[in-house]
Amino acid sequence: MNRVDGKVAIISGGARGIGGMSAQKLAEAGAKVVITDLREDEAQVTLAAIKKAGGEAKFFKHDVAQEEQWQAAVKFTVQSYGGVDILLNNAGIAGAAKPLEELSLDSWRRLMSINLDGVFLGMKHVIPSMKSRAHMWPGGGSIISISSIMGFIGGARSAAYCASKGGVRLMTKAAAIELAPAKIRVNSVHPGFINTPLLRAGEQAMNQRQEGGFQKFVDDVVSRHPLGRLGEEKDIAHAVRFLASDDSAFMTGTEVVVDGGYLAQ
Numbered sequence: 533m534n535r536v537d538g539k540v541a542i543i544s545g546g547a548r549g550i551g552g553m554s555a556q557k558l559a560e561a562g563a564k565v566v567i568t569d570l571r572e573d574e575a576q577v578t579l580a581a582i583k584k585a586g587g588e589a590k591f592f593k594h595d596v597a598q599e600e601q602w603q604a605a606v607k608f609t610v611q612s613y614g615g616v617d618i619l620l621n622n623a624g625i626a627g628a629a630k631p632l633e634e635l636s637l638d639s640w641r642r643l644m645s646i647n648l649d650g651v652f653l654g655m656k657h658v659i660p661s662m663k664s665r666a667h668m669w670p671g672g673g674s675i676i677s678i679s680s681i682m683g684f685i686g687g688a689r690s691a692a693y694c695a696s697k698g699g700v701r702l703m704t705k706a707a708a709i710e711l712a713p714a715k716i717r718v719n720s721v722h723p724g725f726i727n728t729p730l731l732r733a734g735e736q737a738m739n740q741r742q743e744g745g746f747q748k749f750v751d752d753v754v755s756r757h758p759l760g761r762l763g764e765e766k767d768i769a770h771a772v773r774f775l776a777s778d779d780s781a782f783m784t785g786t787e788v789v790v791d792g793g794y795l796a797q
């Protein structure tokens with residue numbers, strides 16, 4: 533099930549977290565994977581895990597906010613593996629949790645440059661190669677962008693993040709309509725709170741700052757997920773693998789919510 537044999541995938545922010553696990557699951561299912569990221573050391577750990585499991589993957593150092601680096605990443609992938617069939621736009625940052633009146637324009641722009649420009653540029657630069665190969669697969673080419681439950685709902689001190697993830701959600705639909713005639717499918721994935729390095733980034737500061745610290749934050753977050761736990765990286769990677777495979781051949785322009793029931797309430 534959900535095989536992607538012979539397909540070529542680019543995964544932005546694939547060094548660790550959701551992207552790293554998605555790289556492992558896609559490689560396990562037969563894809564050749566190019567992991568792009570700013571973090572070289574963590575990417576090497578993920579590459580080693582893929583190779584140990586018998587998979588095929590390479591790393592390309594890449595800042596998703598820079599257009600010429602996207603061009604170089606796609607060129608590297610085409611030279612390495614012959615083309616691109618799957619793009620996972622995963623790289624993203626949470627940004628500073630600040631009230632709107634204290635959020636600087638620089639912070640806003642930095643977050644948008646990664647979470648939104650990065651997704652736009654990724655789509656833009658893989659399309660030519662995807663178009664030339666989409667006919668090879670029953671499910672055509674597949675672009676998957678990681679949005680969030682925060683692409684549906686707001687949260688205090690999260691205006692930039694919510695705006696970026698809502699933007700990813702609707703950019704996905706526009707691209708899906710535009711690219712359907714070329715047999716390229718475009719879908720967004722909306723995780724609830726997932727136990728990744730991004731979620732744990734505030735652990736030390738929270739432990740110093742507030743009563744109950746990080747554990748209290750986690751308990752509170754868990755209580756908002758009806759399934760009663762944080763998501764795991766593989767919960768999202770399994771949805772990504774499905775959307776990348778021909779098993780999802782009739783899905784485009786849609787939102788795949790993987791949130792333990794968070795948004796159902």
Ligand SMILES: NC(=O)c1ccc[n+]([C@@H]2O[C@H](COP(=O)([O-])OP(=O)(O)OC[C@H]3O[C@@H](n4cnc5c(N)ncnc54)[C@H](O)[C@@H]3O)[C@@H](O)[C@H]2O)c1
Pocket residue numbers: 544545546547548549550551568569570571594595596597622623624625626646678679680681722723724725726727728729730731
């Ligand atoms: N963890 C969660 O609870 C959660 C929930 C909803 C959505 N998401 C989204 O999932 C995606 C992955 O998040 P994660 O939790 O795995 O985070 P993470 O920090 O563990 O991994 C993100 C990766 O993206 C890379 N990255 C960041 N900026 C980059 C840039 N400019 N260019 C290239 N790579 C860059 C990082 O180096 C890192 O390896 C993000 O888009 C995030 O917004 C996460």
